[in-house]
Each structure stands twice: as structure tokens, then as C-alpha cells.
Amino acid sequence: MSEVLTTETIKEIDHWLSKFPVGKQRSAIIGSLHAAQHQNHGFLTSELMDAVAAYIDVPKIQVYEVATFYSMFQTKNVGKHEISICTNISCMLRGSDEILSHVEKRLGIDVGESTSDGNIFLKQEEECLAACTGAPMMMVDHVYIENLDIKTVDEILDRLEGKS
Amino acid sequence: MSRYNQVIYANINESNSWTLDEYLKQGGYSVWKQILSDQSNKTSEWVIEEVKKSGLRGRGGAGFPTGLKWSFMPKNDDQKYIVCNSDESEPGTCHDRDILKYNPHALVEGMAIAGYAIGATVGYNYVRGEFMLECYPRIDAAVKDAYDAGLLGVNVLDSGIDFDLYNFLGAGAYICGEETGLLESLEGKQGKPRFKPPFPANYGLYGKPTTVNNTQTLATIPKILEKGAKWYADFGTEKSPGTLIFSISGHVNKPGNYELPLGISFEEVIDLAGGVLDGKKLKAVIPGGSSTKVLPAEIIQNCTMDYESLQDADSALGTGAMVVISEGTCMVELLKRISRFYYAESCGQCTPCREGTGWLYRILDRITNGQGKASDLALLVDVAGRIEGNTICAFGDASAWPVQSFIKHYHHEFEYMIQNKGKTLAA
Numbered sequence: 180m181s182e183v184l185t186t187e188t189i190k191e192i193d194h195w196l197s198k199f200p201v202g203k204q205r206s207a208i209i210g211s212l213h214a215a216q217h218q219n220h221g222f223l224t225s226e227l228m229d230a231v232a233a234y235i236d237v238p239k240i241q242v243y244e245v246a247t248f249y250s251m252f253q254t255k256n257v258g259k260h261e262i263s264i265c266t267n268i269s270c271m272l273r274g275s276d277e278i279l280s281h282v283e284k285r286l287g288i289d290v291g292e293s294t295s296d297g298n299i300f301l302k303q304e305e306e307c308l309a310a311c312t313g314a315p316m317m318m319v320d321h322v323y324i325e326n327l328d329i330k331t332v333d334e335i336l337d338r339l340e341g342k343s
Numbered sequence: 344m345s346r347y348n349q350v351i352y353a354n355i356n357e358s359n360s361w362t363l364d365e366y367l368k369q370g371g372y373s374v375w376k377q378i379l380s381d382q383s384n385k386t387s388e389w390v391i392e393e394v395k396k397s398g399l400r401g402r403g404g405a406g407f408p409t410g411l412k413w414s415f416m417p418k419n420d421d422q423k424y425i426v427c428n429s430d431e432s433e434p435g436t437c438h439d440r441d442i443l444k445y446n447p448h449a450l451v452e453g454m455a456i457a458g459y460a461i462g463a464t465v466g467y468n469y470v471r472g473e474f475m476l477e478c479y480p481r482i483d484a485a486v487k488d489a490y491d492a493g494l495l496g497v498n499v500l501d502s503g504i505d506f507d508l509y510n511f512l513g514a515g516a517y518i519c520g521e522e523t524g525l526l527e528s529l530e531g532k533q534g535k536p537r538f539k540p541p542f543p544a545n546y547g548l549y550g551k552p553t554t555v556n557n558t559q560t561l562a563t564i565p566k567i568l569e570k571g572a573k574w575y576a577d578f579g580t581e582k583s584p585g586t587l588i589f590s591i592s593g594h595v596n597k598p599g600n601y602e603l604p605l606g607i608s609f610e611e612v613i614d615l616a617g618g619v620l621d622g623k624k625l626k627a628v629i630p631g632g633s634s635t636k637v638l639p640a641e642i643i644q645n646c647t648m649d650y651e652s653l654q655d656a657d658s659a660l661g662t663g664a665m666v667v668i669s670e671g672t673c674m675v676e677l678l679k680r681i682s683r684f685y686y687a688e689s690c691g692q693c694t695p696c697r698e699g700t701g702w703l704y705r706i707l708d709r710i711t712n713g714q715g716k717a718s719d720l721a722l723l724v725d726v727a728g729r730i731e732g733n734t735i736c737a738f739g740d741a742s743a744w745p746v747q748s749f750i751k752h753y754h755h756e757f758e759y760m761i762q763n764k765g766k767t768l769a770a
Contacts, residue, residue, distance in 0.1 A: 206529060209511075237531075241531065245531065263473075267434045267633075267684060268434050268593070268633055305688060306688060307435070307436075311437045311592035312437055312600055314592055322477070
């Protein structure tokens, strides 16, 4: 057993391991990192990555390679709540840039940064989030919110900031 | 009979359309059960022939004939895999998301049938990471319910056929939508595409024979076999048979996903989407996702939405993701956004793409910042040309085509901005 990974995370990793043939446990790295990151409120540490590598029995470097390649994994401390505002073409045409500017101004941070109280992480999102027919949209803690306007965005931020 | 929403989307407005009960009520799993109980008539060859006759082509963007792709799988006893590409992320495209959410059992049944056709006893469905809370629970519940109903697993319904199906969750990388990048990712590696050949049919997941199909492609299979290849083919044209789900986004009054017969006129599609937003004039359309070439209004208005017509117009049907652009939109800014995306998402494996996409973005950035040079347009076209055709996968081409087509059709807007220190002509 691991001292770093919680029972819940171990259970989740075992679930991923069960999907692949014997000897192909490397396939479980992505799922395991999702679980480890969730346990740590949104970002991975070396300790967590090493614990995943040890638990599923793969070289550490294979875990680091994955953690640094995929945009959903954060390897430095970020805010507890993650906001991704899609600014790809369909959203851009429907006003996503105004939404993003508004959020940056209100939070007092640039995209890619977290608020100083560690509450909100405004992720730099380059990939289209595949909700183009509901543009503009954003993702808050992995929940899709579509057809945004400034009022809706403010209500969501109020909620995240504990004001409503 | 209506020509709209007749295949995968036929029942997605029913309440609980995603449940096993509802799917069974609509005749779901009837084909899979027929195959299981009557393998001497419903042979794997029969399945592949029907799919060939239906004219179904890969709906992930490349449009490769599905039945033909299946027939490339070797006929030996090796472990084989069927893999579904649910890593939907081509900018403008969001119809697989609705399949996963509202008709997941069509995909489960489609994968089981595809597995039977190619001799695969194991399937993986690769779902993009961002769908973690929205689509993934639906498709995962569908797989679980199918197991519980005895429709998946070892010796399914005493047929002697084994088929195990697993869902996989990605973690945010556009390149994993490329089929060999996806296989690398499924193996737990960085999603860097492989050299082809060997193709996945010979060397796929874990080096075993593998077929990778898109979500929409596989979810179409049960209906084709239930109602017949001809029924499906007849929706479309002779050369582009069947239907396609169009994601219509951007400047339209009713953006949405519409499952429509191939060969439908552009005009009819725009009408369905409620016309151009705010009564403005149409300026341009990116017809099949950001990787396809932009078409000005005067060209697309004479097109029908099918493989041939859009190819003749020097673009492509792609994923059927139509991004509609109205008058007043700055094409330089729009191209800059597209190029930023390709720059950010290049996997970095091939030098022309890794370096070239950065060049494209930085040149466009300086043009919009008022620092463009007279020679920049030629430079953009030159760099794009040096990426195109010089990379392992089609991502390089996809980064070049928007640049080439935007500059070809909107040369004057780029020139004006360079000459006027970043001022747009479009406002």
C-alpha cells in the first residue's frame, strides 16, 4: 500500500488497471494521474507522481512524461477551482474574448494564473472544448456551462467566491 | 418522411434516451442479438459487405470508407482490437458529445458489431478528458448496463462470442484525435503519432491488429444493419450516401447539431440554423472544422454539403462542423486564433510542424499588432507550404490549409492591415 495515495485514489487506480491486459499497466497512467490530481485538489506533486509510478510499477519517467504532455494535468500549485474559458473559433465568434477579459479583470489575474487566495485557477485553454453550438462556453471544475453572458459568469464567480 | 435526424439522432429527444430500457424499446441491440443467435447467416463477411454497400465513410474527418477499412484486418488468430475515437476536439465539432450523452447504447452496440466483423474480442472507447463529468458517466453507465443485461462479456448470450468493452479517459491533447496518437495515448504514453505504414490494421494497440473508428461512424452501424444498407444510403447522394451530423456554430441564429442527408444544399442547412445572426450578410464558412479550408460566401452558397461538392470547391466536408462567419468579422484575427491553436497543440515531434506553427502564429501576431511587413504574406504562404506534406501526421497539413485559404480568399484584408499598422478592414 502507499502512504501518499488515499484509499479512494488506490481504488480508482485499481479500477483503471483492471481494464488492461497483464503487463500493460502503463495504460493506467492517465487514469491514475486523474485520480491523484483529484485527491490533491487540482495539481500533481513529484511525490504523488512517484507514488503512482511505484503503485502501478512503471518507471517514474513514464509518469512524468504523461503528466507534462497533457493539458489537464497541472504540475505546479494552482487554485482550488478550475475555470477554462473556451476561446477557440466558434466561441470567439460569439464573444468569448469579452467573457475572458471580464473574468481576468474581476479576478485581477491573467489567464494561466490563480488568485492569490488560492481559490480560483484561470486555465489557459487552447483546445476547443467541443460545445461549439452553445458558444460562448466555459468549464468550471469540469462542468460545462454554455451560452454564457456576463451576468451568468458573474453569478458563477459569486458562487465560487462564496458570495452567494 | 422527414429527412432530418433519422439515424443516430432519431430518438435523442425522448426522455431518458440514454438508458438501456429506452434503447431496447426503440429496437436497440436487435442486430447484435441476431448476429449472436444466427452466426451462420449473419457472418462477419455479411456485416462488412452491408457496411460497404451502405457507403458509410469515416465521420471523424478523413472520410475513408468504413467497410473497406474493416476488410484490411488480417484474418488470423492474433488478439485484435476495435478502438473508438471519442476524442472529439476538431474546432467547431461537437456532435459526438451528443451521441455519448443521449445515445450511448448505439455506440456500444456499434462497437460490439464492429468487433465481431473484424474479429476483435476487446474494444476500447477513448473519450476526451474534458468529457469527464458530462459524457463519460453516460457511456460508462451504458457499458455497465449492457454487461448486466448479458450483452457484453465472455460467451455473450451463449453464442460462443466474447466481447469486452472498456471506456478510457484522455487528458487534454488535440493530437490524440489522430488515430495513431490515440493508440499511443491509450498505451499510456505521450500522444505522438506513429509513422504509417505499418497501419493500425497490422500494428495497432500493443502492436496488435486494430481498427480505429470515430464515434459517429460506429454509432451508425446498428441502424444500417437493422434497416438495410439501401435505406441508409438512399438518404444521401450516389457518391456521398447516407447522413452526417452537422455541427453548425458561429454567426447563426439557431446553432446546433443537425443530422442531415448528405448532398443537402448549403442554403437549406443555413435555413435550418435560423439564418445568419442579426440579419447580417454571410461572409464565409469553414465547412468541416478548423482544419478545412475557408470558403467565401459566394462559393459555399453554390455548394451542396457532401464530399464531392466541397472538394470541388477546394475545401472538404471534414467533420461537418460548419463555422459560419458574418460580414464585419476580421479574417486576420480569426486566422491568428486558428494558428495559435495549432501552435499550442502541435505535439512537437516533427520539426516543420513544431517550428512552423510558431512562425505562422508569430507572423500573424505581428501583423495584428501593426508591425507586419510587406513580405509577411509571402512568408506565411512559404512557411505553410514547408509544413504541408512534411510531417508524420495530417496535423501539419491542417495547420497549413487555413493559412493558405484565408490568404487566398482574403488577401486584401491582410494587405490592408499590414499597410495600415494593424487596422482592420472588416469593422
